[in-house]
Amino acid sequence: MRLPRAPRLPLPAWTATLTWKAAVFITVMCCALAALLGVLVHVSVTRQTVGEARNKALDRLMDVTRMYEAGEQLPPGSGLDPPQLPASLRALAVSGRRGTLVDDDNGRPTMWAAGPADGKALAAEIDYTQSARTINGLDKAILGSSILAIGATLLVGVFAVTRITRRLHQTATVARRIDAGDLDARVNDPRTKDPSRHQDEVATVAGALDTMASTLQGKLLSEQRFTADVAHELRTPLTGLHAAAELLPEGRPAELVRDRVRAMRSLTEDLLEISRLDAGSETVDLDLQQLAPVVERVVRGSVASGTAEADTTVTVVRDACVETDKRRLERVVGNLVANAHRHGKAPVELTVHGPVVTVRDHGTGYPDYLLDHGPQRFRTDAGSKGHGLGLTIAVGQAAVIGAELTFSNAPDGGAVARLELPEYVDLESPAGEGAPNGE
Incomplete structure (x- = not known):
């Protein structure tokens, strides 16, 4: 049985804006880039720090081994099978191999080095606190610098995108004004005025809209003038035709002529009224x-x-x-x-x-x-x-x-x-x- 899908919750209207989408994209990309760089720096520095500490621990183990073989007293921080030695490192040393391991010794980070000695584990430790602090400090520095970089990049990106969207909103507003009948509306983007200046895509759209509006306005004005001129020119002959029709003898033909003359006069008056409405020259008496x-x-x-x-x-x-x-x-x-x-x-x-x-x-x-x-x-x-x-x-x-x-x-x-x-x-x-x- 197929379960019905849960209805999708409608997102707020502002999530559809280009500014919000650009901000999300910039934030995601900055976070991904910061995470990638942070991981690379963390791994590199940690590897270097641990390597240095490991070399120090092995060098100390070699000194302790020579002292053990010479029968000398072992220095503090070393010994044969010390109880704090991690079990995994102990097993590695007993098996005849040397190794190192970072462990927590009573709340203190410690680097252990151990090797075989008469079937037991000879171990030496060094303080790993400073190295751990270095790595922790580096991680905090990476996190803080990443947050600052993301914030600065986001502000600059949103500022740049907002400038573009503001110009797009202006172009859309002019388009709506033209659609509402304001044929004088123009974007007048300054980038379209100077031919030597390179135009971006928004300026190209704005220039195309202005050109279209000018062409449309010219055609409409031409049609309005044509309609008004035709209506005006028809009034004079129709007036004479109406006077001549009134002189015809009464009868069916005369009625047909008068009826057609009235229809032509009504059509002419309608055309004149439409031309005045198109020209916006009408005044109201409220x-x-x-x-x-x-x-x-x-x-x-x-x-x-x-x-x-x-x-x-x-x-x-x-x-x-x-x-x-x-x-x-x-x-x-x-x-x-x-x-x-x-x-x-x-x-x-x-x-x-x-x-x-x-x-x-x-x-x-x-x-x-x-x-x-x-x-x-x-x-x-x-x-x-x-x-x-x-x-x-x-x-x-x-x-x-x-x-x-x-x-x-x-x-x-x-x-x-x-x-x-x-x-x-x-x-x-x-x-x-x-x-x-x-x-």
Whole structure:
């Protein structure tokens, strides 16, 4: 039976940053390098220190052996089968070989040397305390210097990486500003200004982003100028065409001509409005408005003008006072209602719930491209009437008045447009209620 895997604990967001990863990498590499160098130095110095002590012990053993063979009295620290002699070294000497061993003699490090003598072990000892202190001091010095080296390297590495990540964050911030519509945003990395100066990878990315933004801005400005120029140039002949159509004798052909002229004039006005929105030249005239009466008035006007049908209902859950531009608000709501009737299916339901206006139809819903990327001018579903400018203008005007317009599809079918405006709250009112109608 296969046991289920335990769920992974989510790591904090800061662990995904390049600075943290670089710090961990530098720390691990420094620790590995310090450990490797420390081991090499420790082994080398220990081998040298132990070798010197071993030679001294063997030299002392040779002196003791000569004295033993001459029948002289053995000096202190030597003897035949001393009780402190380690058993392993004793066995080695009894077997006929000489050897050395470091052992602890009553808390004192001692280097023993032993050899055979008449079937017994003749041993001599020397004080190993100074050698042990040397090795311990060396180990502490290696550890302390390693910690200092790791800390210094980590600080320098993090400082260098932070400079790079700061430039990357600046580049990302500029990219987000461009994505939000600020086409004047540039990184302006100083490394990209001087051709004789070598560029690193970050400067290359920053320069490419600035070049892309400049090219994109130029193309968009060219398109905006083209749209505005075409719309302006069409107004004069359309005005003459409209006057000429009014002089035609009454009849079906005259009605068809007038209807097409009205459609062309409406399209031209929409293009002019879009060009003004693209240019950012629109100014708002803010005033306090009760939201429900404005919505009801837009619906009545849409029904009267024929852009909306009679089965358009308005439900007020809670009215709210909003500070907005009434003309632009009416334009947004009117376009949403007209779009619901043109591309959706009746009944069309409008709901006012505080500062939020919801427009819903019962058609097939918004297409996927609109939900993913928002309205696109001159793009509609196959077989649909219109030019895709109504929702584009609604989004632009909503942004001008500081409202948020979102699009979705209802679970049981139908398109849903949600317009949320900033609600006005009178802080001086005891109940915190909205101000009265500012019309």
